[in-house]
Amino acid sequence: MVLDVVLSVIALIVLFIASFCDWKTREVPDWLNYGLIFAALGIRSIFSIKLGWNILLSGALGFLVFFLIAMLFYRLRQWGGGDSKLLMGMGAVIGISLPFDSSSLSLLWFFFSLLFLGSIYGLCWMFYVAIKEKKVFLKEFRSQLSGWKTQVGLGTLSLTFVSLGLVQTFLWYFAIFPIVFYYLFNFVTAVERSCFVKDVSIDKLTEGDWLVKDVIWDDKVVLKKKTLESDDLKKLYQLKAKVARVTIKEGIPFIPSFLLAYLMLLFGKDLFTWFLGILF
Incomplete structure (x- = not known):
């Protein structure tokens, strides 16, 4: 047609x-x-x-x-x-x-x-x-892996599948999924924290950036954390002389x-x- x-x-x-x-x-x-x-x-x-x-x-x-x-x-x-x-x-x-x-x-x-x-x-x-920013990424990634809570969670999931594998042999194949999920989750978290969360000047903000911290001036919240829209950018540009930098999470x-x-x-x-x- x-x-x-x-x-x-x-x-x-x-x-x-x-x-x-x-x-x-x-x-x-x-x-x-x-x-x-x-x-x-x-x-x-x-x-x-x-x-x-x-x-x-x-x-x-x-x-x-x-x-x-x-x-x-x-x-x-x-x-x-x-x-x-x-x-x-x-x-x-x-x-x-x-x-x-x-x-x-x-x-x-x-x-x-x-x-x-x-x-x-x-x-x-x-x-x-992660490859481009490997120094800061690896530091955060190692920190993520060293957390005892995540290690306990991984061990519990793996032990559960191993125990089930003694009953049903085919479940052995699923024992790898907790390990893959564990490393993938920590990888994504580490990349976000080390490479996507940044302090930037207001001039470099674009629509769609995620404001991860409230913008405060004179002990007052002038803009709460949110996804920035065009009106928010205009408001921040007016505060450029008073607020030097803001914390955002860049999107993909x-x-x-x-x-x-x-x-x-x-x-x-x-x-x-x-x-x-x-x-x-």
Whole structure:
């Protein structure tokens, strides 16, 4: 369908530009996110005149579902404003086809792909940062591993699986999972504390940074810890002469995960079939 091609091309262009901006500046322009939302709904409106209003309703439903999810993730401080707005735009692009059929699940498939590929991408990025900042990372990582609570927890889990393995032999294979989880959890925590939490000047703040400490001036809290929005940045810029530095946790440039997930949605089935063809 021509509509699908037009929406896909626009989405890919926006995702490529947004990924580049996120890599370079850790910030995605609002006009790009809002542009995707209005373009997707506008194009659907034009096509719906000839093809029926289900075309527009499909995009509106997709936008609404991802709007609710984006707000949830934003309130939980898992995503910044740019990620949330882009998710809404992708909801308008992908939509929920009406009447319901197998293609109506494309929105769900994209979201799960985003979470899965985003996790892999996030871990790869953390490994890159850990290698780049290996001195400060290793110091924090060793400190994490030396904690008696985590060692006791690891020992308890491993002992549990070993005991169960005496009853069911196949459970021996699962004994490695507590060890992997233990080191992975401590690795992620060490990277966040040593490489992502920083004291920076207000000039270097960007929308989406996580403020991990309240900003205090003259014994008053002028800004509570939160994900920074454009209004917060304006407020902090006004206090630049009074507040020298603030403590933030930098986020991972997550937008490339959107691009990977959308490519998976468009070509994943063909790639999976091709891979099975090679194996069998």
